Amino acid sequence: MNVRSQVAMVFHLDKCIGCHTCSVACKNIWTDRKGAEYMWWNNVETKPGTGYPTRWEDQEDYQGGWEVVGGKLRLKSTSKSKIVFNIFHNPHMPSMDDYYQPWTYDYETLFNAPEGEDQPVARPISKVTGELVQIESGPNWDDDLGGSQVYADNDPNLEGLSEEQRAQLSSVERLVMFYLPRICNHCLNPSCVASCPSGAMYKRGEDGIVLVDQNRCRAWRSCVSACPYKKVYYNWFAGKAEKCILCYPRLETGQAPACFHSCVGRIRYLGVLLYDADRIEEVALKPDSELAEAHRSLILDPHDPLVAAAARANGIDEAVIESARKSPVYKFVKEWGLALPPHVEYRTFPMLFYVPPLSPVMSTRAGSEAISHGSPSLFHDIDESRIPVQYLANLFGAGEEDGVRYALRKQKAVRWWRRARTVGDVDEATALRMLDEADCTPEQAEAIYQLTTLCSFEERFVIPPMHREEAIAMVQDPREAQASMGFGFSTGTGRSI
């Protein structure tokens, strides 16, 4: 057992209101610079939809993530031999049109336009070329199902859905959508790191945050194509790759990342997970159908004295282990089985988990039938929900419905349980039976209810003490560094090729 610690995340999709506050918070802090205008380290997509960049989930096209070939794990996008031929021309890059051409407006004309027949207008100007542009798309162009026939209809997750199911998705009174906020997943088996020919990418030992060393990056852009989530971006001005840094400067000072902190729907949870690094390869070689479960099995129980001892032996601080015991992420992912990794079939093992959305299930059935207490199958409406389970399974279970179904059933049972307690239109016996069938106890239901709806800042974000000073001291003697720095020199991150 090789125990490591990882700062992991849960996004509760049932709570996201699609306000993009998270994206704006991130943009204002990190990507409001030349060359980074088009980057959205945090973006919010409408599902069904093609997302940003367009159809990023289509790995046949983008070639991101890992694949198992002949019993071996292999990057889809590149290899040691392939990279020799493609180093100056990476053939699987998203095009600017797949992201979008970032733009601003020519506001000056509003004030300076000479007197004329017409009202002056501020025309859009590209932030890349500085020329006037015709805006054709944006990072959330298909927000709230805008342009559905182009975007929603081409969602790669619709694979395996019948024609009828597809048609229903957008039919009147059955129309459905939900939001999928995305950031870098700070994966356990990051293909971005594996692909970098310069060794510029790394996963921080103490918290598993995946970073790009701006001094070593040589602009090969392998990471851009290798990340299946398209969460590494290339700064065309600086000539470096950039990505979400999980606001580590904030984490190190005990604050939640900006997108977490600002989240209006309070959908975001953050906490430490302990996992077994020795088993990653073995798990990554499992067939798709077992992946989600195997992924979850990597996560270790911090309450287990054996695990804690192994963690201590690996140099993980007692405070971090203690923090792992309080982690809301551990509860959602491991204890309750509510949160699932996105597209686990890419085999990068994301450390951002999603609670699949339940929302429209309630209204699928008309009138009193919705609460047909005596039904032998209390969860039948999950299968008739507006969002087909198959669709969610494509997103959160590599096509396997079991995990998604389990999470949905449990969520529904908790609702019924709380309904029986507060509204009283469901009798307690039925609610208890539902809980039982959903593999839940009343105590657990209360805990889920508590953490989902009434959670405080401290409950949502259990940030471990980062002990950066210890990590740094391992590389450099602090007293020596202090004595040798003087006023210090900081190096910029200009082109250094």
Added chain:
Amino acid sequence: MSMTKRIGVLSLVFLWFPAATRAQSAADDYKKSCAMCHTIGGGPLAGPDLAGMSDRRERSWLIRFIVDPQAVVGSGDTTAKAMVDEYKGMIMPALPGMTHERAAALVDYVRERSSGKSDQPASSPKREMNPVTAEDVERGRELFVGVQPLEAHGAACLACHDTKGLESMGGGRLGPNLTSVYERLGGRQGLESWLSAPPTPLMSSLYRTRPLSAREITAFIAFFEARPPREAVSTGMRHGAFSMLGLLGTGLLLGVFHLLWRGRRRGVRAKLVQAYRLRGVQ
């Protein structure tokens, strides 16, 4: 022999020797640097006949001109200008390593020779005016285009020079076009002296260590003499062919790149929109 006498003889030798070497080196210098374009009393070649030049021009002007012809012409000197006009814009090349002293010695040498005092032959004996054979012309062509290598392994002329009437792409554009070089350098004799020791800095640096043999020079003379007159050949086709070949090559290269990277991904969004529009029209 008394001591004084011996000293007298020795000093005589010492006094005489430098003067002798000076005359000697001026003669050498003349042969290497001047003779391929000039004669003394033999008529003009590429440059004017030098006989009596000291009577026609100031000594100081001559020395200045020899040291740096370009500078004198550039200074707007009318005599020099007139000369340039007379020789169809050709300016005497600067001679590598020419100094004031060497120039002075050369002027003295030419003056001496013009007055007939010199016992050396006025210039190399005139080439017998044999009619050139077709064989010589062909050999000259082969040497020019490099089908036959030069004996001393010098670069073939084609690398830098063009001349009308060559097949396919023609020659290089670095050096001057040699179509009318025969007339320009004053016929056989001029060509011969030029080729035996090319005086321009570039040519001399290339051929000093790899001189042309007499046989080769004969072949070149034959080749240049047999050049058809300027108007008879057009180069339009050849330049066209050159551009065409360039275009073709570029196209081919792009084709190869395309094949190599045919699997590269292109944007998808525009295609989705396009597909939708097409559906909308139907």
